[in-house]
Amino acid sequence: xxxxxxxxxxxxxxxxxxxxxxxxxxxxxxxxxxxxxxxxxxxxxxxxxxxxxxxxxxxxxxxxxxxxxxxxxxxxxxxxxxxxxxxxxxxxxxxxxxxxxxxxxxxxxxxxxxxxxxxxxxxxxxxxxxxxxxxxxxxxxxxxxxxxxxxxxxxxxxxxxxxxxxxxxxxxxxxxxxxxxxxxxxxxxxxxxxxxxxxxxxxxxxxxxxxxxxxxxxxxxxxxxxxxxxxxxxxxxxxxxxxxxxxxxxxxxxxxxxxxxxxxxxxxx
Numbered sequence: 650x651x652x653x654x655x656x657x658x659x660x661x662x663x664x665x666x667x668x669x670x671x672x673x674x675x676x677x678x679x680x681x682x683x684x685x686x687x688x689x690x691x692x693x694x695x696x697x698x699x700x701x702x703x704x705x706x707x708x709x710x711x712x713x714x715x716x717x718x719x720x721x722x723x724x725x726x727x728x729x730x731x732x733x734x735x736x737x738x739x740x741x742x743x744x745x746x747x748x749x750x751x752x753x754x755x756x757x758x759x760x761x762x763x764x765x766x767x768x769x770x771x772x773x774x775x776x777x778x779x780x781x782x783x784x785x786x787x788x789x790x791x792x793x794x795x796x797x798x799x800x801x802x803x804x805x806x807x808x809x810x811x812x813x814x815x816x817x818x819x820x821x822x823x824x825x826x827x828x829x830x831x832x833x834x835x836x837x838x839x840x841x842x843x844x845x846x847x848x849x850x851x852x853x854x855x856x857x858x859x860x861x862x863x864x865x866x867x868x869x870x871x872x873x874x875x876x877x878x879x880x881x882x883x884x885x886x887x888x889x890x891x892x893x894x895x896x897x898x899x900x901x902x903x904x905x906x907x908x909x910x911x912x913x914x915x916x917x918x
Contacts, residue, residue: 650769652703652704652705653765653768653769654769655705656702656703656704656705656765656768657762657765657766657768657769659705659706659707659708660700660708660761660762660765661762661867661873663708664758664762664867664869664871664873665867665868665869665871666710666869667710667711667869667871668869669869669870669871670869670870672711672751676747676748676751676752677748679744679745679747679748680745680748681741681742681744681745681748682742682745682746682748682749683749684733686729687725687728687729689722689725690722690725690726690729691779691783692718692750692753692754693753693757693779693782693783694779695714695717695718695721696714696753696754696757696779697777697778697779697782698779699714699717700757700758700761701761701764701777701778711751711754714750714754715746715747715750715751718750719743719746726742726746730742755871756803757782758871759801759829759871759872759873760777760787760788760801761777762873762874763787763788763799763801763827763829763874763878763879764777764787764788764799766873766874766876766878766879767788767790767879767882767883769876770876770879770880771790771879771880771883772883773790773791773792773883774790774791775788775789775790776788776789776790777789781820784817784820785798785800785817786798786799786800786817786820786821786824787799787800787801788801789820789821790883790886792883792886792887792890793887793890793891795822795823795890795895796820796821796822797821797822797823797824797825797886798817798820798821798823798824798825799824799825799827799882800824800825800826800827801827801828801829802826802827802828802829802900803828803829803830803831804828804829804830804856804859804900805830805831822895823895823896823897823898824897824898825882825886825897825898825903826897826898826899826900826903827878827882827900827903828859828900828903828904829859829864829872829874830856830859830860830864830872831872832856832860833860833866834857834860834861837853837856837857837860837861838857840853840856841853841854841857852901855901855904855905855908858904858908859904862875862877863875863877863878863881863907864878881907882903882907884910885903885906885907885910888910889906
């Protein structure tokens with residue numbers, strides 16, 4: 650357990666060191682590489698190799714990671730450029746890929762923090778890999794002998810993007826959507842105070858609980874999770890399985906369940 654805590658602490662220090670504001674200013678407006686990437690250019694294997702670890706290491710900066718990825722994919726990049734960017738400068742294409750990989754990396758690093766946190770405070774085994782991720786599962790846990798897939802998702806993601814492929818449903822008996830928000834508590838509180846219906850107030854109240862109780866912000870603005878969150882998710886799943894319910898859980902229902910059945914914050918490891 651001390652190893653897991655050391656890795657989590659090191660990972661949080663790395664996340665806190667990322668110059669997010671600079672990256673947002675430089676890369677957010679760049680959306681030139683929006684095509685579906687071939688498997689040879691999928692960045693997930695490289696991301697998992699660099700940032701999903703079982704030993705404490707010095708994590709690569711984004712600049713180091715991207716330079717390593719670019720140099721290691723020159724041949725498939727050449728093919729991709731010939732197909733979509735013939736006549737464009739290498740720097741133009743490189744910046745497009747840098748922006749594309751940055752958006753992917755930040756999302757995956759967020760789900761990694763949840764998985765690392767799970768490793769430190771939960772009793773259930775957790776697995777994560779690029780293969781699982783590319784097939785719709787951010788992590789796979791085993792609770793009471795049942796395989797449960799986790800999908801860590803921003804609460805603003807499109808409803809039509811929900812669901813999991815056949816692979817995800819084949820390897821996991823149920824799938825749990827675990828939400829996070831990049832909206833600050835004060836903004837959710839403002840929305841709550843302006844709500845005109847009970848249903849809207851209830852929804853904003855759940856988002857506020859997520860924002861101020863289940864997660865926190867590092868000084869640079871990176872969203873990470875409190876230990877209470879994976880604990881609450883584990884206990885909710887345990888209770889659901891024990892009751893004989895193995896239906897998948899959308900993130901709104903997960904939040905409702907967690908709020909209605911608070912986790913044991915005094916749980917001892």
